[in-house]
Amino acid sequence: MINQLKHWIIILISVFMFSCKGSQKTMTPRNLERIYNPASSTLHPEIKVYNISDSTSLFVERIYCKDLLYNQANVENKLLARVKVIYNLYDINNKQNLVDSATNTFNFEKNTNILYHTLEIPVKTSIGNSYILEVITSDINRNNNQYSFRIIDRLNHINPQDFMVTNTLNNELLTNSLINEKAQFSIKHYKEDFDFFTIYYYSYNFKTPDPPYMNDSVYGEFELADTNWICYVDSIHYSDFQEEGVYYFKTKNATLELSEGFALFNFGEGFPVVRTPDDLAKPLKYLGAIDSVQVSDSTGKLTKLAVDKFWLDKANNLDKAKELLKVYYNRVMFANMYFTSYKEGWQTDRGMIYIIYGLPDYLFKSGEEERWIYNPVGVGPGISFTFKFMRNPFSLNHYKLDREKLKTTGWDEAIKLWNSGEILYFQN
Structure with missing residues (x-):
């Protein structure tokens, strides 16, 4: 079974590659709200960076076959998926200058015996520096792409x-x-x-x-x-x-x-999926109601009943309760996918805001910061949250909310809305 599921590491066949050494191009501000929107792309790649020498890092990207579109619109007349991977490497310590960039294109033939394809792409880095790696993965057949960002730490x-x-x-x-x-x-x-x-x-x-x-x-x-x-x-x-x-x-x-x-x-x-009764109960603390569902038993049945009662009491009818439950725990799951550090994603600062407020209308990344803005009508400052990257030995994906910069949060109103049986959406 393992052999059947084993992927083939694709040897890079690059149709176009270029280097941007010494370029003064920098990481420009742009709205990146779609990077945490699972509906914005059919692609959901997994990416991890390893340092493999004093001068080279390697980003390993796993692309699931189910996310790709295979067709025969090619000279070989085979069922092929075509994928383009662009990376941009920015130096955090030097005004976020672009220090390297390349484009690679790959063809994957349909194979029902594998679940995913794995790419291994080298990037030039050096000891004593830290970088932001931007990876743009595109399904050419579907004309769809996904942006991913990783910090490379070589300090x-x-x-x-x-x-x-x-x-x-x-x-x-x-x-x-x-x-x-x-x-x-x-x-x-x-x-x-x-x-x-x-x-x-x-x-x-x-x-x-x-x-x-x-x-x-x-x-x-x-x-x-x-x-x-x-x-x-x-x-x-x-x-x-x-x-x-x-x-x-x-x-x-x-x-x-x-x-x-x-x-x-x-x-x-089962992580990042929310499956067990305890998984359902713990994230309810954000709604100020964890005590009402904090029931322990060997089978989890009492906890599950308490969770169901919690949502039914809010919604007053079964269909509405199901809708509330679906949206809330989908946000918990995606928070786990996007924001997990040394703790599960739902339990981080970004996870908390993502679950309660939903997707931001605007998201800007700058160096080691993320700024989320909730302002669907574009009038006034809206509600803004700034998250700062925190270095620690455990994770390179841990960001803390800068609470000193907050002018208004609308938190009490948001919690009141959820507890009245309504779902909080900001985006149109």
């Missing part, structure tokens, strides 16, 4: 992206940092030889952010690990990683400071 001697994590069952590089109880993996640094790591395990018990108008109270979440142990690279005991939580692989055990290493996350086999 330190050893960085999290220096460690290549491979699924030993199919010899594929991971395209995310997620593992589950069935995971089997190997670890290799591109230059250094590490015989062992000290594993620091943190059970999943992180704080859900407070409403945006309150001061930030999420801190000190990694002050004390639940446990730690030595993991030898040539004899990894995979049973040690079955519990849900955060696993930090530290290269040195001489100090408790988390400085050199990387993290893998076990959020459960």
Whole structure:
């Protein structure tokens, strides 16, 4: 079965490639609201960056076959999908100048025995710098594309992206940092030889952010690990990683400071989909009602009944309750897809705003910031949220809400609307 599902790593056949070294072109402001809109594209690629030498990084992109359109409009008269991948690399430390760019085109023949195609595209980077990688993936047959952004961090001697994590069952590089109880993996640094790591395990018990108008109270979440142990690279005991939580692989055990290493996350086999009664109950804290559904039982039936009652009480009829439930938990799932860092996406600052307010009307990325603006009619300043990238050893996708910049949030009105059985939409 594994062999049937195994993808073929496509050798790059580039029909057009160019370099932009020394260019003074910069990352220009543009509305990128569609990057977190799952309906804006049929493509939903997974992208992860690895540093593979002192001067090269590699972004690994997984494109699912079900997302592509195959047709015979080609000289070979074969069922082919045609994909174009453009990348732009911006230097964060140098006024976001464009330092490299290339365009690659690929043909994929229809194959019912595989689930996805994997691309491995090298990018020129250097130690001591950090970058923003913009990837534009296009389905040429469908005339549809998707924008993705990743931070490449090479500031330190050893960085999290220096460690290549491979699924030993199919010899594929991971395209995310997620593992589950069935995971089997190997670890290799591109230059250094590490015989062992000290594993620091943190059970999943992180704080859900407070409403945006309150001061930030999420801190000190990694002050004390639940446990730690030595993991030898040539004899990894995979049973040690079955519990849900955060696993930090530290290269040195001489100090408790988390400085050199990387993290893998076990959020459960179904993640990012919301499946269990607990998964349904926890995100309701944003509506100020977590106590009313916080019921524990061995089967989860009581929790599920409490969740159902919560939504029925809000909607007053079954059909409306189903609509509320569908929209709310779809937002939770997509928050998990887009915003997961060292905690599940729904539990981050961006996840909180995304779930309650929905898609922003305008989204601008600038360096290590994102600015979301909710203003569907385009009159006045609207409601604006600024998220700042926060460096930490665990994730390169962790952004914090800049609460000091907030002038108005409309949070109370938004929560009141949800609790009255109405869905909050800003976009037309």
